[in-house]
Amino acid sequence: xxxxxxxxxxxxxxxxxxxxxxxxxxxxxxxxxxxxxxxxxxxxxxxxxxxxxxxxxxxxxxxxxxxxxxxxxxxxxxxxxxxxxxxxxxxxxxxxxxxxxxxxxxxxxxxxxxxxxxxxxxxxxxxxxxxxxxxxxxxx
Amino acid sequence: xxxxxxxxxxxxxxxxxxxxxxxxxxxxxxxxxxxxxxxxxxxxxxxxxxxxxxxxxxxxxxxxxxxxxxxxxxxxxxxxxxxxxxxxxxxxxxxxxxxxxxxxxxxxxxxxxxxxxxxxxxxxxxxxxxxxxxxxxxxxxxxxxxxxxxxxxxxxxxxxxxxxxxxxxxxxxxxxxxxxxxxxxxxxxxxxxxxxxxx
Numbered sequence: 001x002x003x004x005x006x007x008x009x010x011x012x013x014x015x016x017x018x019x020x021x022x023x024x025x026x027x028x029x030x031x032x033x034x035x036x037x038x039x040x041x042x043x044x045x046x047x048x049x050x051x052x053x054x055x056x057x058x059x060x061x062x063x064x065x066x067x068x069x070x071x072x073x074x075x076x077x078x079x080x081x082x083x084x085x086x087x088x089x090x091x092x093x094x095x096x097x098x099x100x101x102x103x104x105x106x107x108x109x110x111x112x113x114x115x116x117x118x119x120x121x122x123x124x125x126x127x128x129x130x131x132x133x134x135x136x137x138x139x140x
Numbered sequence: 141x142x143x144x145x146x147x148x149x150x151x152x153x154x155x156x157x158x159x160x161x162x163x164x165x166x167x168x169x170x171x172x173x174x175x176x177x178x179x180x181x182x183x184x185x186x187x188x189x190x191x192x193x194x195x196x197x198x199x200x201x202x203x204x205x206x207x208x209x210x211x212x213x214x215x216x217x218x219x220x221x222x223x224x225x226x227x228x229x230x231x232x233x234x235x236x237x238x239x240x241x242x243x244x245x246x247x248x249x250x251x252x253x254x255x256x257x258x259x260x261x262x263x264x265x266x267x268x269x270x271x272x273x274x275x276x277x278x279x280x281x282x283x284x285x286x287x288x289x290x291x292x293x294x295x296x297x298x299x300x301x302x303x304x305x306x307x308x309x310x311x312x313x314x315x316x317x318x319x320x321x322x323x324x325x326x327x328x329x330x331x332x333x334x335x336x337x338x339x
Contacts, residue, residue, distance in 0.1 A: 001243070001245060004238070004246070005241055005243060008245075008246055008249035008250055009249045011249070011253055012248075012249040012250075012252035012253050012297070012301075015253060015297055016252060016256075016294060016298070018290055019256065019291060020294060022287040022291040023291040023294060025287045025291075026287050026288055029287075093278075093280070093281070099285070099287060099288060100288055101284040101285070102281055103276075103278040103280065103281050104275070105275075105276070125274060125275060126217050126218050126274055128218045128266060129271075129275070
């Protein structure tokens with residue numbers, strides 16, 4: 001095997017090793033978040049919100065998107081369940097059970113919904129901002 | 141050159157059509173990596189057959205445009221950006237002189253590297269460019285999603301170990317010039333009609 005071939009094989013093995021380590025890391029995060037994910041609980045800041053209770057309390061909203069129609073509770077209602085003050089002064093990082101997270105503004109939160117499947121839908125934002133299996137919302 | 145331009149539009153349209161149909165379906169199952177694998181294979185195959193640098197970036201541009209015109213499906217900006225960046229990344233990797241080596245180890249190794257890197261670069265580009273174009277970019281969002289990107293890229297890399305040697309071993313399909321242009325034009329038109337009609 002020539003030198004160039006050896007370099008390519010070594011780089012390929014290194015990349016796959018990084019990938020396997022990342023898969024392990026994602027798996028660990030999913031295990032850590034399993035309790036929240038299964039309990040239908042979302043942690044908003046320090047407050048635990050029960051999604052079932054939220055759906056009983058608030059009116060379901062319908063939003064139209066390029067991916068179809070979705071129904072759920074307004075994300076602003078979810079935030080209103082907490083004692084966060086000056087809501088428009090904060091950014092909100094929506095975190096999924098696999099660690100995927102997206103940060104949005106209060107204006108975005110007012111337009112977005114959370115579905116019964118624990119997925120955020122922002123009709124005015126690209127799909128990259130939508131997070132599924134939400135376990136927490138970090139407030140910064 | 142005329143033949144290569146036609147092939148660029150044809151294969152770009154096929155790629156775009158696949159993105160809008162199979163790609164959206166796979167995205168629903170969090171398997172977008174398989175669509176990326178198909179696209180990279182298509183680029184590798186066409187590069188071997190036509191051996192024209194720049195052609196794959198052109199194909200990516202056509203596919204990205206087609207994806208952008210699709211009235212149905214997932215995030216249009218994200219997908220269009222990812223498709224075009226994948227094409228550019230392919231051109232950069234294929235500019236390396238690895239094809240001077242004919243061994244399976246080189247092809248399999250480059251299959252892992254190229255499929256892994258092209259998928260990763262495309263995904264990262266959407267994570268940076270989409271918020272820059274539509275909202276606000278946060279580094280913490282990118283670092284948070286990196287493990288997931290690299291995890292999925294492993295699948296692309298493993299498939300690439302077999303797909304690239306296959307692309308470079310595939311049989312050529314030849315067609316007479318008299319038929320080549322009409323057939324290519326019809327397939328291209330069908331792809332665009334299907335996508336714009338939202339089929």
